[in-house]
Amino acid sequence: MPKPFATVLETATSLGNNTGSWRTMRPEYVNELPPCNATCPAGENVQLWLSLAMAGKFREAWEIIMRDNPFPAIMGRVCYHSCEKTCNRGLFDGAVNINMIEKSIGDIALDSGWILPRVTSSSGKKVCVVGGGPGGLAAAYFLAKLGHHITVYEAHANPGGMMRYGVPRYRLPSKIIDAEVKRIKDLGVKIVCNKKISHLKDIINDFDAVYISIGAQVASKSDTVIKKGSCVIDAMDLFQKLEDNPADLAHFGKKVFVYGGGNTAIDAARTALRLGAESVKIIYRRTINNMPAHETEISDALMEGIEILCLRTINTVDGDQILLDKMNYDEEFGILSKTGETEVWQVDNIIFAVGQTLDTTFFDGISDILISENGAIEVDRNMMTGATGVFAGGDIVPGKRSVTNAVGHAKKAAKGIDEYLGGASEVPIVKNAVAHFKKLNTIYFKKDKRTNILRPLNLSFEEILPSYTNDEISREASRCFSCGNCFHCDNCYGHCPDNAIRKQQNGSLTVNYDHCKGCGICAAECPCGAIRMVSEEK
Amino acid sequence: MSNFPLGNIGGTPTVQSDFARPNSLTGGHRGCQGCGEALGARCAIDAAHQTTGGKILVVNATGCLEVFSCCFPENSWSVPWLHSLFGNAPAVATGVAAALRSRGQDSIRVIAQGGDGATYDIGMGCLSGMFDRNDDVLYICYDNQAYMNTGVQRSGATPPLARTATTLPNKSYLGSDPQTGKNLPEIAMAHGIPYVATASIGNIRDLEQKVSRAINIRGSRYIQIHVPCPLGWGYPTAETIRIARLAVQCGLYPLFEGEYGKLVGSTPVEEPIPVESYLRPQRRFAHLFGKNVSANAVGVLQNIANGNMEKYRLNWEILDA
Numbered sequence: 001m002p003k004p005f006a007t008v009l010e011t012a013t014s015l016g017n018n019t020g021s022w023r024t025m026r027p028e029y030v031n032e033l034p035p036c037n038a039t040c041p042a043g044e045n046v047q048l049w050l051s052l053a054m055a056g057k058f059r060e061a062w063e064i065i066m067r068d069n070p071f072p073a074i075m076g077r078v079c080y081h082s083c084e085k086t087c088n089r090g091l092f093d094g095a096v097n098i099n100m101i102e103k104s105i106g107d108i109a110l111d112s113g114w115i116l117p118r119v120t121s122s123s124g125k126k127v128c129v130v131g132g133g134p135g136g137l138a139a140a141y142f143l144a145k146l147g148h149h150i151t152v153y154e155a156h157a158n159p160g161g162m163m164r165y166g167v168p169r170y171r172l173p174s175k176i177i178d179a180e181v182k183r184i185k186d187l188g189v190k191i192v193c194n195k196k197i198s199h200l201k202d203i204i205n206d207f208d209a210v211y212i213s214i215g216a217q218v219a220s221k222s223d224t225v226i227k228k229g230s231c232v233i234d235a236m237d238l239f240q241k242l243e244d245n246p247a248d249l250a251h252f253g254k255k256v257f258v259y260g261g262g263n264t265a266i267d268a269a270r271t272a273l274r275l276g277a278e279s280v281k282i283i284y285r286r287t288i289n290n291m292p293a294h295e296t297e298i299s300d301a302l303m304e305g306i307e308i309l310c311l312r313t314i315n316t317v318d319g320d321q322i323l324l325d326k327m328n329y330d331e332e333f334g335i336l337s338k339t340g341e342t343e344v345w346q347v348d349n350i351i352f353a354v355g356q357t358l359d360t361t362f363f364d365g366i367s368d369i370l371i372s373e374n375g376a377i378e379v380d381r382n383m384m385t386g387a388t389g390v391f392a393g394g395d396i397v398p399g400k401r402s403v404t405n406a407v408g409h410a411k412k413a414a415k416g417i418d419e420y421l422g423g424a425s426e427v428p429i430v431k432n433a434v435a436h437f438k439k440l441n442t443i444y445f446k447k448d449k450r451t452n453i454l455r456p457l458n459l460s461f462e463e464i465l466p467s468y469t470n471d472e473i474s475r476e477a478s479r480c481f482s483c484g485n486c487f488h489c490d491n492c493y494g495h496c497p498d499n500a501i502r503k504q505q506n507g508s509l510t511v512n513y514d515h516c517k518g519c520g521i522c523a524a525e526c527p528c529g530a531i532r533m534v535s536e537e538k
Numbered sequence: 539m540s541n542f543p544l545g546n547i548g549g550t551p552t553v554q555s556d557f558a559r560p561n562s563l564t565g566g567h568r569g570c571q572g573c574g575e576a577l578g579a580r581c582a583i584d585a586a587h588q589t590t591g592g593k594i595l596v597v598n599a600t601g602c603l604e605v606f607s608c609c610f611p612e613n614s615w616s617v618p619w620l621h622s623l624f625g626n627a628p629a630v631a632t633g634v635a636a637a638l639r640s641r642g643q644d645s646i647r648v649i650a651q652g653g654d655g656a657t658y659d660i661g662m663g664c665l666s667g668m669f670d671r672n673d674d675v676l677y678i679c680y681d682n683q684a685y686m687n688t689g690v691q692r693s694g695a696t697p698p699l700a701r702t703a704t705t706l707p708n709k710s711y712l713g714s715d716p717q718t719g720k721n722l723p724e725i726a727m728a729h730g731i732p733y734v735a736t737a738s739i740g741n742i743r744d745l746e747q748k749v750s751r752a753i754n755i756r757g758s759r760y761i762q763i764h765v766p767c768p769l770g771w772g773y774p775t776a777e778t779i780r781i782a783r784l785a786v787q788c789g790l791y792p793l794f795e796g797e798y799g800k801l802v803g804s805t806p807v808e809e810p811i812p813v814e815s816y817l818r819p820q821r822r823f824a825h826l827f828g829k830n831v832s833a834n835a836v837g838v839l840q841n842i843a844n845g846n847m848e849k850y851r852l853n854w855e856i857l858d859a
Binding site: 014 | 563572780
């Protein structure tokens with residue numbers, strides 16, 4: 001067709017006009033680290049399994065948890081869920097109840113009898129795990145999945161360690177431990193119970209590598225003078241008796257004192273109540289706000305009628321009398337001092353829960369192992385001790401002590417052991433930036449309180465906490481902000497004035513840099529902070 | 539306000555979240571970075587396209603939208619589209635509708651669109667005539683509250699006390715006089731036409747619903763869409779949606795629907811905010827927050843917002859028709 005007068009160009013669509021050349025800033029989709037994932041001691045991908053739980057894909061969610069933690073049902077009961085403390089939704093209308101969702105998914109897995117795929121490969125390497133607690137069992141699990149042959153030595157009659165002997169049954173029933181440990185046994189892990197390894201040197205030559213997760217077994221010393229101390233019992237002994245010889249506790253006292261401020265002290269106090277004590281008092285040297293015990297544990301204990309006597313230490317135990325020193329605590333400088341006042345109480349039993357330390361005689365005869373001043377085993381980034389092929393984790397290495405931390409150590413150590421045994425070397429993971437609250441656009445979220453569940457008052461050893469129903473799991477998981485990761489809400493696609501976001505039929509979103517002018521609307525309107533504006537390089 | 543993202547997270551998906559949306563206004567147009575009008579036009583015409591199965595014809599008035607979308611030899615429209623003059627879009631659309639009717643093709647729906655300059659000022663006579671005759675046209679006004687294309691001159695839609703190139707504030711003058719300006723949605727309602735609505739790109743779900751509803755009504759219909767302009771209003775380009783949202787939340791831009799001259803519904807404002815939160819981020823209102831300005835200046839706008847809250851019952855649920 002001849003062109004009109006003075007016209008030289010063919011008419012066409014504007015799609016050929018690459019307005020991307022105007023841009024000084026470019027949007028990029030990011031995968032930032034959600035605060036929950038960043039803080040999880042076991043390194044779980046919380047956000048990912050929450051998104052699967054929201055979609056009702058509980059099996060898939062469980063498989064994601066199992067990549068990083070072999071004990072979802074146990075974690076959901078005993079983990080101190082630091083994830084919820086950092087959850088960005090906490091700054092909006094209450095953190096997502098991650099712990100409860102994990103417990104519920106863990107329970108569904110046990111009820112449905114989901115099993116792990118069989119390990120088909122074999123490395124031919126033998127690894128010994130000393131200690132059948134959470135750390136040892138988790139290490140066995142991770143190593144067995146890599147095809148190594150694992151033997152776990154456990155001193156007690158049953159595997160589980162602190163999960164069994166450090167957590168009372170009303171929080172964690174035995175059948176849950178048994179079921180989750182069985183899954184690990186089914187991977188081909190050999191668990192030898194009633195076999196205490198007293199010295200590392202006895203076994204070190206029989207295996208290609210050793211993982212030590214024996215925990216801190218010796219009760220810490222306190223300054224208390226014990227003149228006649230038949231009423232004194234250590235919290236760990238109490239839990240162990242309760243588990244293995246409950247008959248010994250038939251005549252437990254009516255007036256019980258517990259000494260300590262940690263979770264073990266709370267557990268011991270609540271256990272005493274369940275053993276028939278009429279009054280249980282916790283003695284703690286600082287103020288209640290300084291108690292290391294978890295907030296919900298303290299409030300549960302108070303709800304059950306346990307008293308907490310703060311700013312006191314036990315000076316002397318003499319038969320059925322205890323002498324308490326009243327203390328002063330300077331919050332600003334953290335200085336504790338005696339006021340000079342004292343008080344005397346009548347008691348039937350005193351439970352000491354002032355912490356445990358490591359029994360270092362285990363390492364006698366192995367010279368390369370470094371033990372720090374405060375009694376922890378020094379390890380490198382692969383959790384290997386000074387002795388080649390000897391790895392350690394859990395309560396015996398520096399850091400926080402919890403079941404979840406022990407699992408995290410075990411995962412790291414398993415990678416280290418695998419590398420040591422000739423497996424692929426781990427490429428150090430560069431951690432993404434954490435997606436903080438200010439990166440989100442919360443206008444797109446409706447206020448929606450967390451799904452609470454009634455915690456009935458129950459002073460027996462039956463489990464207290466019920467589970468979510470399937471609908472409740474999905475509802476609660478849908479409260480996740482998906483911090484720092486796209487959840488396919490299409491806000492960027494719908495709000496771009498330049499059609500510069502492409503959406504595929506499967507929902508995937510990409511930026512068309514030919515047309516993107518770099519206005520930044522997509523990043524501003526992204527609810528989860530999954531788009532970042534970066535300066536264009538010249 | 540829209541508490542939900544555009545896709546299927548928490549709400550019903552919008553046309554704009556559909557991977558196969560029509561993209562009536564394609565990429566490569568020459569709208570500024572963060573242009574609210576380009577977004578508003580695509581949302582509105584896509585919604586009409588989706589509702590009618592693509593049986594639409596668009597008549598465009600002169601203005602930013604026309605200039606940036608059809609620089610010869612390129613054109614950004616993927617729908618039948620016609621441009622004539624600044625002031626005559628309603629008249630041209632009337633003619634198009636009459637032609638389609640005479641050919642028995644009145645299932646093809648006619649849309650006329652333009653900016654606030656073409657609607658409030660230059661095309662006002664033609665528009666009023668179109669309403670008067672109740673011609674079968676949906677008129678969509680993209681309201682960015684000044685003549686942006688020619689350099690931000692005041693229009694009849696410019697809000698009181700706003701700075702434009704022709705209302706530059708000085709010591710004794712605070713920008714567009716509060717006694718001037720007009721309320722076109724009300725004028726449209728006064729014509730007694732079947733449907734009048736206001737919408738905002740800060741709430742695309744609501745915008746789409748209004749266009750989808752209006753497109754199939756017979757007779758004259760008027761929809762006015764609030765489309766912030768980063769260049770003319772003076773705010774960072776990324777904030778276009780936020781500014782639109784704030785205008786609705788503070789009550790200065792009430793979202794309502796009217797039928798045959800009566801108010802029949804409004805989009806409730808869940809958590810009203812002071813007008814200052816909307817005014818402060820914009821340079822066109824910066825002079826209201828200078829040192830020697832009486833607090834009364836902002837009060838004038840707050841009174842308007844309060845009046846809107848009451849008049850359009852923004853704290854109410856949807857009213858019965």
